[in-house]
Amino acid sequence: xxxxxxxxxxxxxxxxxxxxxxxxxxxxxxxxxxxxxxxxxxxxxxxxxxxxxxxxxxxxxxxxxxxxxxxxxxxxxxxxxxxxxxxxxxxxxxxxxxxxxxxxxxxxxxxxxxxxxxxxxxxxxxxxxxxxxxxxxxxxxxxxxxxxxxxxxxxxxxxxxxxxxxxxxxxxxxxxxxxxxxxxxxxxxxxxxxxxxxxxxxxxxxxxxxxxxxxxxxxx
Amino acid sequence: xxxxxxxxxxxxxxxxxxxxxxxxxxxxxxxxxxxxxxxxxxxxxxxxxxxxxxxxxxxxxxxxxxxxxxxxxxxxxxxxxxxxxxxxxxxxxxxxxxxxxxxxxxxxxxxxxxxxxxxxxxxxxxxxxxxxxxxxxxxxxxxxxxxxxxxxxxxxxxxxxxxxxxxxxxxxxxxxxxxxxxxxxxxxxxxxxxxxxxxxxxxxxxxxxxxxxxxxxxxxxxxxxxxxxxxxxxxxxxxxxxxxxxxxxxxxxxxxxx
Numbered sequence: 049x050x051x052x053x054x055x056x057x058x059x060x061x062x063x064x065x066x067x068x069x070x071x072x073x074x075x076x077x078x079x080x081x082x083x084x085x086x087x088x089x090x091x092x093x094x095x096x097x098x099x100x101x102x103x104x105x106x107x108x109x110x111x112x113x114x115x116x117x118x119x120x121x122x123x124x125x126x127x128x129x130x131x132x133x134x135x136x137x138x139x140x141x142x143x144x145x146x147x148x149x150x151x152x153x154x155x156x157x158x159x160x161x162x163x164x165x166x167x168x169x170x171x172x173x174x175x176x177x178x179x180x181x182x183x184x185x186x187x188x189x190x191x192x193x194x195x196x197x198x199x200x201x202x203x204x205x206x207x208x209x210x211x212x213x214x215x216x217x218x219x220x221x222x223x224x225x226x227x228x229x230x231x232x233x234x235x236x237x238x239x240x241x242x243x244x245x246x247x248x249x250x251x252x253x254x255x256x257x258x259x260x261x262x263x264x265x266x267x268x
Numbered sequence: 269x270x271x272x273x274x275x276x277x278x279x280x281x282x283x284x285x286x287x288x289x290x291x292x293x294x295x296x297x298x299x300x301x302x303x304x305x306x307x308x309x310x311x312x313x314x315x316x317x318x319x320x321x322x323x324x325x326x327x328x329x330x331x332x333x334x335x336x337x338x339x340x341x342x343x344x345x346x347x348x349x350x351x352x353x354x355x356x357x358x359x360x361x362x363x364x365x366x367x368x369x370x371x372x373x374x375x376x377x378x379x380x381x382x383x384x385x386x387x388x389x390x391x392x393x394x395x396x397x398x399x400x401x402x403x404x405x406x407x408x409x410x411x412x413x414x415x416x417x418x419x420x421x422x423x424x425x426x427x428x429x430x431x432x433x434x435x436x437x438x439x440x441x442x443x444x445x446x447x448x449x450x451x452x453x454x455x456x457x458x459x460x461x462x463x464x465x466x467x468x469x470x471x472x473x474x475x476x477x478x479x480x481x482x483x484x485x486x487x488x489x490x491x492x493x494x495x496x497x498x499x500x501x502x503x504x505x506x507x508x509x510x511x512x513x514x515x516x517x518x519x520x521x522x523x524x525x526x
Contacts, residue, residue, distance in 0.1 A: 177386055
């Protein structure tokens with residue numbers, strides 16, 4: 049019978065804490081950048097100009113049909129050679145996750161924009177609003193409200209995906225814990241607690257998404 | 269007299285291979301109330317949407333107070349215009365829609381002041397002053413802070429009329445504005461429209477309300493198959509139409525008193 053010993057985990061609590069901070073940091077940056085990028089892509093895809101909509105469609109397709117892990121290593125190893133710009137592992141990862149998730153954000157926002165009745169756009173055009181004004185004041189506020197649950201779910205996904213950063217040596221949760229296991233030889237305890245820490249990071253977000261869904265279902 | 273409020277010349281509009289408008293010529297005088305009647309699919313709504321510049325791809329010319337809408341003549345040829353040049357002419361037109369098209373995330377007041385602030389660059393206080401006056405006018409000052417979802421169809425439509433009026437349009441287009449309403453709510457909307465007509469507002473009304481057409485309109489136009497079949501004063505067109513197609517259409521619509 050295996051002898052559990054969680055004392056080691058307690059000894060290394062600071063490692064978990066630091067790892068969690070990096071994980072959350074990676075996630076927050078990725079959420080912000082993927083939202084911004086996703087919004088641009090969604091609007092481009094809606095465009096009546098094929099010069100904008102076609103590249104945007106390709107962008108979404110390529111990113112959704114290649115694994116994030118490959119995108120991370122590609123951006124970390126190949127991107128610097130091609131562009132001559134060296135990014136740290138942390139920022140490479142933020143970039144890769146942001147670009148990857150922006151494709152999903154774009155799809156969510158596109159569905160949201162399509163769900164808004166065209167008549168609202170007409171009413172806004174007739175009173176002389178510009179395209180930017182219509183988007184900013186009429187369409188997007190409703191899209192974000194309607195699409196809040198899937199967007200928050202995306203956030204939960206991002207928190208999970210940051211564990212892939214370990215492959216290029218970012219000391220986020222998984223990599224930090226892996227590293228300690230080499231010294232403690234206590235993988236069972238350490239991985240178990242790792243899972244629990246992830247759960248407590250992600251559960252509130254997923255819970256929030258579900259609450260948002262219930263709240264919005266009641267309102268509309 | 270000067271220029272008519274609206275002058276439409278040789279207007280053609282196609283959706284793909286479907287020709288919806290096939291050469292419309294029409295004038296609307298200042299202060300005139302013109303009712304457009306005709307079967308569904310005849311192009312009435314498309315005609316209004318062209319005049320509101322919601323359909324940008326049309327052939328022919330539309331003048332508002334003598335100014336070309338969405339086009340400019342350069343080197344003897346018609347060119348499209350955009351931006352501020354377009355908007356200056358386009359905002360002479362206000363429009364009220366069949367399905368109200370209020371913005372659901374804004375209150376009655378919010379719907380009215382939005383464009384005053386964004387487009388006319390008024391301050392919030394100025395905009396609210398105008399909006400409150402208009403809410404009184406359409407009889408909804410007590411609904412000022414309600415969201416559209418909490419208003420009846422008739423109330424929503426009256427807010428939509430106030431929203432259109434706020435921009436001080438020279439002409440208002442009404443696109444089947446009572447068709448989506450429960451019968452008992454039709455009257456309150458028609459009442460507001462009648463009041464506007466009496467105040468001298470230029471109105472272009474697509475409607476199936478024959479009672480309204482006969483009492484309020486100065487002129488009635490019957491459209492079918494994308495062309496104007498017949499036009500004249502309501503008592504003539506509605507009571508003793510000259511064209512067979514007009515007679516056939518009128519025999520199919522129910523005459524309701526307004």
